[in-house]
Structures are given as structure tokens and as C-alpha cells.
Amino acid sequence: MTLRSILIHPDPRLKKVADPVTEFSEDLRRIADDMLDTMYAAPGIGLAGPQIGLMKRLIVLDCVKDRDAPPRPLAMVNPVVTWSSEERSVYEEGCLSIPEQFAEVTRPAEVRVRWQDVTGAEQEEQFSGLWATCVQHEIDHLNGKLFIDYLTPLKRQLITRKMEKLKRERARDGLKPEPKDEM
Numbered sequence: 001m002t003l004r005s006i007l008i009h010p011d012p013r014l015k016k017v018a019d020p021v022t023e024f025s026e027d028l029r030r031i032a033d034d035m036l037d038t039m040y041a042a043p044g045i046g047l048a049g050p051q052i053g054l055m056k057r058l059i060v061l062d063c064v065k066d067r068d069a070p071p072r073p074l075a076m077v078n079p080v081v082t083w084s085s086e087e088r089s090v091y092e093e094g095c096l097s098i099p100e101q102f103a104e105v106t107r108p109a110e111v112r113v114r115w116q117d118v119t120g121a122e123q124e125e126q127f128s129g130l131w132a133t134c135v136q137h138e139i140d141h142l143n144g145k146l147f148i149d150y151l152t153p154l155k156r157q158l159i160t161r162k163m164e165k166l167k168r169e170r171a172r173d174g175l176k177p178e179p180k181d182e183m
């Protein structure tokens with residue numbers, strides 16, 4: 001397994017729209033596995049291609065929180081939200097590219113998502129709860145959107161300044177954060 005390094009905001013790659021995946025190669029499967037390993041190691045519950053500098057429409061997630069329940073690693077290629085509920089839910093989101101920062105974000109409580117698995121087979125499923133929040137957060141990454149883009153400009157600026165400071169500190173002495181529910 002190869003752990004990939006995770007880009008920290010601000011980074012121009014995190015603001016770009018990722019390209020569709022057209023080749024379902026062995027390479028794609030390997031990258032999806034690396035992304036899952038990287039996500040679990042962080043630890044996090046979701047990770048999107050652009051966060052490792054891969055500008056492709058690939059996300060991974062596993063929102064099983066019960067330690068006794070089996071894990072459910074999902075790799076989604078070219079995911080699209082095909083339906084969202086009127087009902088909204090609020091969750092205190094975090095992001096592996098914005099470590100140690102959390103803020104409430106309001107999103108549709110349930111979404112239906114269509115995607116391809118790593119073999120190219122079409123899948124569709126309806127998600128609720130943390131899964132719904134996380135999959136929307138990850139698809140946002142593919143469109144160059146971060147959870148802080150839902151906040152007021154002032155809050156966003158504050159977090160961005162903290163991240164700039166964190167990047168300087170990490171570059172200096174390699175500090176590691178202790179994240180919770182980051183995606």
C-alpha cells in the first residue's frame with residue numbers, strides 16, 4: 001500500500017474542476033486502493049482525487065462509525081447526484097485538506113448518487129445521515145468546492161489564514177494534527 005500525501009488548503013489544485021475518468025485500468029484500481037488506505041490512515045471518512053493532486057473524478061468514503069460493524073469502503077468513479085431531498089440536515093464538517101477546522105454546513109439530508117465502480121459498472125444508491133453529508137462533500141471536491149465555501153467570507157478568510165500558518169509550521173517542524181470526521 002502507498003499512502004499519498006494530502007494537499008492542504010490553500011492550494012490551486014483544490015479549486016479546480018476534476019476531469020471525468022474514461023479508462024478503467026489497473027492503475028485506477030491501484031489509485032483507489034491507495035486513496036482508501038490514505039483515508040483510513042489519516043484517519044478520515046472520505047477523500048477525493050484532487051486532495052492528493054489527482055485531477056480525476058474519483059472519490060472514496062467509508063462512513064461506518066460503529067467500531068464493531070464491518071467497514072464499507074466505497075470507491076466512486078464519476079459520481080453524480082441524481083436526486084436530493086427537500087429536507088436539509090446540518091452537520092459539523094471537517095476536511096482532511098483543512099485539518100482541525102470544523103463548521104456547520106447545511107445540505108440535503110438525503111441524496112441519490114449514480115457512479116461507476118472501478119471496473120466501470122454503473123451503481124446507484126440513496127444515502128442518508130453521515131453518508132449523505134460525506135458523499136456531497138466529496139463530490140464538491142471534484143468541482144473545486146470546499147466546505148468553507150459555504151461559510152461567510154469572514155469565517156473563510158479566518159480559516160484560510162490559520163491554514164497558511166499551519167502549512168508554515170508543518171514545513172518547519174512536521175507537526176501532525178489529530179483529526180475527527182475529516183473528509
Ligand code: NI
Nearest residue numbers: 095096097183
Ligand atoms: Ni474534504
